[in-house]
Amino acid sequence: MMIKRYNSLSDFLKNKFGCKVFKVSLNAGLTCPNRDGTKGKGGCIYCSSEPMMPLNYDDKMGIREQLYQGIEYIKQRHNAEKFIAYFQINTNTYAPISSLKKFYEEALDHPDVVGLAVSTRSDCVDNEVLDLLAKLAKEKFLWLEMGLQSSHNKTLELINRCHTAEDFADAVKMADERGIHVCAHVILGLPGETKEEMFSTARFLANLDIWGIKLHHLHIHKGTKLEEMYKRHEIKPLGLEEYSNMVVDFLQEIPEDVIIHRLCGDTARRFLIAPDWSVNKFIILDNIHKIMKQRNTYQGIKMRVHCELQTVHS
Numbered sequence: 411m412m413i414k415r416y417n418s419l420s421d422f423l424k425n426k427f428g429c430k431v432f433k434v435s436l437n438a439g440l441t442c443p444n445r446d447g448t449k450g451k452g453g454c455i456y457c458s459s460e461p462m463m464p465l466n467y468d469d470k471m472g473i474r475e476q477l478y479q480g481i482e483y484i485k486q487r488h489n490a491e492k493f494i495a496y497f498q499i500n501t502n503t504y505a506p507i508s509s510l511k512k513f514y515e516e517a518l519d520h521p522d523v524v525g526l527a528v529s530t531r532s533d534c535v536d537n538e539v540l541d542l543l544a545k546l547a548k549e550k551f552l553w554l555e556m557g558l559q560s561s562h563n564k565t566l567e568l569i570n571r572c573h574t575a576e577d578f579a580d581a582v583k584m585a586d587e588r589g590i591h592v593c594a595h596v597i598l599g600l601p602g603e604t605k606e607e608m609f610s611t612a613r614f615l616a617n618l619d620i621w622g623i624k625l626h627h628l629h630i631h632k633g634t635k636l637e638e639m640y641k642r643h644e645i646k647p648l649g650l651e652e653y654s655n656m657v658v659d660f661l662q663e664i665p666e667d668v669i670i671h672r673l674c675g676d677t678a679r680r681f682l683i684a685p686d687w688s689v690n691k692f693i694i695l696d697n698i699h700k701i702m703k704q705r706n707t708y709q710g711i712k713m714r715v716h717c718e719l720q721t722v723h724s
């Protein structure tokens with residue numbers, strides 16, 4: 411049964427592990443095939459690695475040092491007990507399999523780490539990588555995060571993702587076949603997308619066997635191609651109300667058992683160009699919760715209506 415109006419990751423982890431679970435960000439020092447020329451150059455137009463860099467990171471630190479330091483820091487601030495080791499920055503399956511094995515095993519080698527999360531691209535998960543992750547998933551809780559951003563190939567081309575929605579669906583299928591949980595990343599408010607197109611991304615995901623979804627609003631980081639477009643007045647980010655309503659509409663289309671990892675992005679002011687409201691995640695979340703309450707709506711409510719209508723007509 412849902413405690414909130416949506417199925418949040420924090421509630422899921424609390425139920426599973428009996429206490430609040432915190433993520434520790436780790437940097438394996440990998441790059442991305444969309445930057446090094448293998449798939450593309452320059453990366454996705456919104457991408458900037460800097461805001462995701464683990465706190466106090468320096469490039470001489472190995473995984474073990476980052477992990478122990480990160481855990482100590484979070485323990486002191488939050489009285490935390492359990493952790494998910496999280497490879498968030500860049501493409502964390504883009505290395506020889508022996509290196510990946512070492513990274514992941516080191517990340518799990520702490521008595522308070524209860525799981526592993528690995529963020530990557532759908533075109534960087536072959537059989538070998540998925541077999542390794544499936545093996546680890548038998549021993550520890552694990553999920554794989556993959557960027558979809560939009561189910562519309564014209565948008566993926568515009569934002570320079572250098573993969574298609576079909577590539578994403580194929581990778582989800584390969585992971586599902588091995589019992590690996592997949593969390594999809596989606597951005598709402600991408601250039602040129604209509605509301606109906608954003609809802610159809612929700613329906614695209616609802617029809618895949620997705621375990622989790624992470625929603626972000628389009629926010630413009632310093633030093634990105636998006637910043638140049640913004641300064642040329644080629645794009646206009648969504649307003650807070652518009653975005654919050656979009657999230658609520660989006661959640662209505664997502665099955666209620668899908669775990670919602672995030673409802674928005676948040677960025678420190680020093681990295682941000684626009685929109686201004688991006689700097690306070692709590693205000694955004696409050697607004698989304700308030701709208702859900704006002705509209706008396708829930709994650710998956712539209713799916714229930716579709717099912718009821720189908721039953722009536724059958």
Ligand code: SF4
Pocket residue numbers: 442443444445452453454457458499500501531557571
């Ligand atoms: S968003 Fe991901 S895929 Fe795109 S350039 Fe950045 S790291 Fe690479």
